[in-house]
Amino acid sequence: MADIALEMAETIRAYHAKGWSPATSTNYSYRDSANDKIINVSRSGIDKSFFRAEDFMCVDFEGKPAFGYESIRPSAETLIHCIIYQLFPSSTVILHSHSKYSVLMSQLVDKSISFKGYEIQKGFKGQTTHEATVTVPVINNSQDMIVFSEWMKARETELNHHCFIIRNHGTYAWGDNLFEAKRHLETLEYLLEVEFMKRCVK
Numbered sequence: 040m041a042d043i044a045l046e047m048a049e050t051i052r053a054y055h056a057k058g059w060s061p062a063t064s065t066n067y068s069y070r071d072s073a074n075d076k077i078i079n080v081s082r083s084g085i086d087k088s089f090f091r092a093e094d095f096m097c098v099d100f101e102g103k104p105a106f107g108y109e110s111i112r113p114s115a116e117t118l119i120h121c122i123i124y125q126l127f128p129s130s131t132v133i134l135h136s137h138s139k140y141s142v143l144m145s146q147l148v149d150k151s152i153s154f155k156g157y158e159i160q161k162g163f164k165g166q167t168t169h170e171a172t173v174t175v176p177v178i179n180n181s182q183d184m185i186v187f188s189e190w191m192k193a194r195e196t197e198l199n200h201h202c203f204i205i206r207n208h209g210t211y212a213w214g215d216n217l218f219e220a221k222r223h224l225e226t227l228e229y230l231l232e233v234e235f236m237k238r239c240v241k
């Protein structure tokens with residue numbers, strides 16, 4: 040079993056413990072340097088508190104099950120992973136959360152949310168100061184993956200912090216490796232939590 044699969048499984052279990060993947064929800068993927076034509080994506084319906092390295096399946100870049108997994112149906116959201124890998128070809132890991140604060144904050148903003156003045160903003164690649172403004176786009180939830188695809192292509196330049204928010208759903212973040220993807224997701228989740236607390240908890 041590849042180290043990355045084991046590390047991904049450990050990350051998934053840790054994120055479940057944070058409450059980011061309740062009731063078997065969310066999905067995660069990675070690309071293995073041994074074969075970059077394969078996307079390894081978490082299988083649907085698995086309790087993330089018990090997620091194992093063996094619980095990934097292989098799909099191709101169109102999201103179709105492949106490489107021995109043809110009989111298993113992947114999550115519909117697998118196509119979001121495919122689009123991210125197409126738009127950001129250096130990325131090798133995609134993480135997704137169904138966190139409560141992303142859902143709550145998404146109800147308070149329109150097409151994006153901006154953060155300024157937080158030290159942790161430097162967790163986003165290329166950010167060197169808390170004084171900059173970081174804006175993360177928000178898309179309405181949809182079951183139509185074509186809608187997501189067109190939205191992401193239209194707003195590609197706004198995805199420069201390697202993450203976005205789906206309203207009433209959760210967050211996606213990615214990186215060139217697991218360490219970077221985790222940093223992006225955890226930075227965004229932290230910012231969403233403190234911003235919600237600032238606005239709504241008196």
Ligand SMILES: [Zn+2]
Nearest residue numbers: 065066116209
């Ligand atoms: Zn989801």
